[in-house]
Amino acid sequence: MKPQLPTLPSLLEAHWSRFLPLLERQKRDQKLHPTLLITGLEGTGKKSLTLHFIQYLFCDQPNGFEPCGLCKSCKRSLQNQWLDLFWLEPETGTDETKLGHHKIETFREIKSKLGMGPMEEPFKVVVITEADRMTPQSSNSILKTLEEPPPNWVFILTAADSSRLLPTILSRCMEIRLNPLQPEQIFSALKEIKASEFNSDRSKFASRAAQGSLSRAVHFLEPEVWDLRELILGCLTNPASEWLPLVEKLSSSQRVMFMGLDLIESVFHDLLQFQVQGGQNEWAHEDQREFLIQWSEKKSLTHTKIIHVLEAIAEKRKLVALTLNAKLLAQDILIPLLETILS
Ligand SMILES: [Zn+2]
Numbered sequence: 001m002k003p004q005l006p007t008l009p010s011l012l013e014a015h016w017s018r019f020l021p022l023l024e025r026q027k028r029d030q031k032l033h034p035t036l037l038i039t040g041l042e043g044t045g046k047k048s049l050t051l052h053f054i055q056y057l058f059c060d061q062p063n064g065f066e067p068c069g070l071c072k073s074c075k076r077s078l079q080n081q082w083l084d085l086f087w088l089e090p091e092t093g094t095d096e097t098k099l100g101h102h103k104i105e106t107f108r109e110i111k112s113k114l115g116m117g118p119m120e121e122p123f124k125v126v127v128i129t130e131a132d133r134m135t136p137q138s139s140n141s142i143l144k145t146l147e148e149p150p151p152n153w154v155f156i157l158t159a160a161d162s163s164r165l166l167p168t169i170l171s172r173c174m175e176i177r178l179n180p181l182q183p184e185q186i187f188s189a190l191k192e193i194k195a196s197e198f199n200s201d202r203s204k205f206a207s208r209a210a211q212g213s214l215s216r217a218v219h220f221l222e223p224e225v226w227d228l229r230e231l232i233l234g235c236l237t238n239p240a241s242e243w244l245p246l247v248e249k250l251s252s253s254q255r256v257m258f259m260g261l262d263l264i265e266s267v268f269h270d271l272l273q274f275q276v277q278g279g280q281n282e283w284a285h286e287d288q289r290e291f292l293i294q295w296s297e298k299k300s301l302t303h304t305k306i307i308h309v310l311e312a313i314a315e316k317r318k319l320v321a322l323t324l325n326a327k328l329l330a331q332d333i334l335i336p337l338l339e340t341i342l343s
Helices: 009-028 046-058 072-078 104-112 136-147 183-197 200-209 214-220 223-237 239-250 254-277 286-298 303-322 326-342
Strands: 035-039 085-088 124-128 153-159 174-177
Touching: 009 046, 009 174, 009 183, 035 046, 046 072, 046 124, 046 153, 085 104, 104 136, 183 200, 183 214, 200 214, 200 254, 200 286, 214 254, 223 239, 223 254, 223 286, 223 326, 239 254, 239 326, 254 286, 254 303, 254 326, 303 326
Parallel strands: 035 153, 035 174, 085 124, 124 153
Antiparallel strands: none
16 A cells, blocks of 8 residues: 655655755755755645655655655654644734734744754654744744754745845755746646546646646636636627626625736736747647637737736736725726726
8 A cells, every 4th residue: 555645746756856865865864954945936835845854754664755654653644643843834814914924932932842852753843834924033033043953853944935034044044946836747736636526628727827836726726717717708808798797706805806817817928928939838728729819919919018917917916915895906906907908
């Protein structure tokens, strides 16, 4: 029986060359770097690989980089009984518009335990997820510990944007960068996640539209996205009658608005790639290729205009996070964007 693994085989394969051989060698030679920083876009597998790595680190008899799944440590890992693991997430924001930060109290608690050694496993591991959301105060409070970790303690930080970490923290860490995933890697991962519910056409669309992020691809598979896509394409064909239903639907909530912006962005990415590469790439909206080419020709859509729309979407996305009111979502965000697109 193949041991249960805490991450998807396709993710491991995607990041194998970057992530694994180095760490495997370090463990074998008992020279593990005590402060690791795993960086990469949202949805590239940072947390999932971190869990895999910890199980591997604790395992008595790993096979290559695969934990055996059978030893006492692996069983504890698989049952989530991690006595020697501290997994620190930032606080949840107080409302949808505020991102949370790591609480300084949590770090104080960790520091109070530094005198202790591992209880069951060869290492004590502290994971600080989204470390780029540590406040300067919490960063400073943990800095000394990262500079001189106690023996057999390993700190693993994950971050989407390492430039937001204090340089002094960055300089202590061995950084492992995860590349954005390729569409075919995302497609394989979706097959593993969705299993019997797997839909090949929609997964192809999701993996191409996701821009390297598995979690984005999973969002793109939600049935609602497909309906939204119909509305957006309908509005391109017939703005006079379809404009209003689209505005009403997208401004109904921040979540739907984000989905809509992602979709519109994916359409314009397809058109940009077509202009730059002459259509050699497969499209996210492959089934709409002819329609979108004709539409863009009719609109005389230039390269500059497409870039302008993509920039406007990035700008509007920031505003969506700050706007809760449906009327304002429509007025300040969606209508000006649609005017830019359809003008
Ligand atoms: Zn094991």
